[in-house]
């Protein structure tokens with residue numbers, strides 16, 4: 001489904017008319033406390049049709065909910081995407097991870113104007129982070145932007161080492177998750193299975209979450225590769241059943257972390273595994 005999110009058909013440079021902003025950009029700089037500084041490179045997606053710049057409309061405090069503004073524009077013209085498609089029920093999907101991939105946020109814009117998306121965030125520590133912004137335009141198709149940034153300018157703790165744990169079942173709120181068939185060096189293209197069990201029995205009441213039976217996100221240890229995958233299964237009587245099957249292809253050897261999000265009983269459960277390809 002293609003939906004024009006912006007009134008009018010002429011692309012506007014971002015921030016062209018701040019008075020049109022429905023949620024008050026004049027709040028910028030009003031708060032007296034010093035914000036946690038945010039550092040980023042100006043260009044982190046060479047060759048891509050768009051670049052994203054981050055800013056915090058209000059000071060970001062560790063451990064507290066806050067906001068990030070994503071300014072998206074074509075680096076050659078300064079123009080934002082003219083249209084965004086709604087994909088999996090949202091105009092954009094944003095994933096934020098910390099350096100050792102121990103922190104994961106999957107969020108969506110709560111307010112938008114051309115070239116600007118405001119997302120809810122919460123950071124539990126200063127340090128290096130990476131943001132992945134995924135959206136689709138009728139002209140460019142699916143675009144994934146990878147944006148490293150640094151929060152705070154103090155000394156940050158070293159990244160914790162990552163160890164493969166895909167052989168382990170994981171318990172999340174009374175449900176057991178098991179994964180098998182992840183890509184390997186010998187078999188980089190694979191159909192992997194995620195089993196969801198309750199009291200040892202496969203469950204059949206997995207609800208659609210953002211238009212799919214589950215969402216799988218795979219990020220390489222170095223943060224250079226990002227894969228967002230969905231199961232191909234159709235729901236039966238409105239529900240998906242365990243096991244959930246995903247198709248993926250990871251040709252580059254290395255350590256990866258995967259997060260799988262499913263919705264059961266109205267709650268989204270996120271389970272993660274680290275694995276080696």
Ligand SMILES: [Cu+2]
Nearest residue numbers: 093094106107
């Ligand atoms: Cu999303």
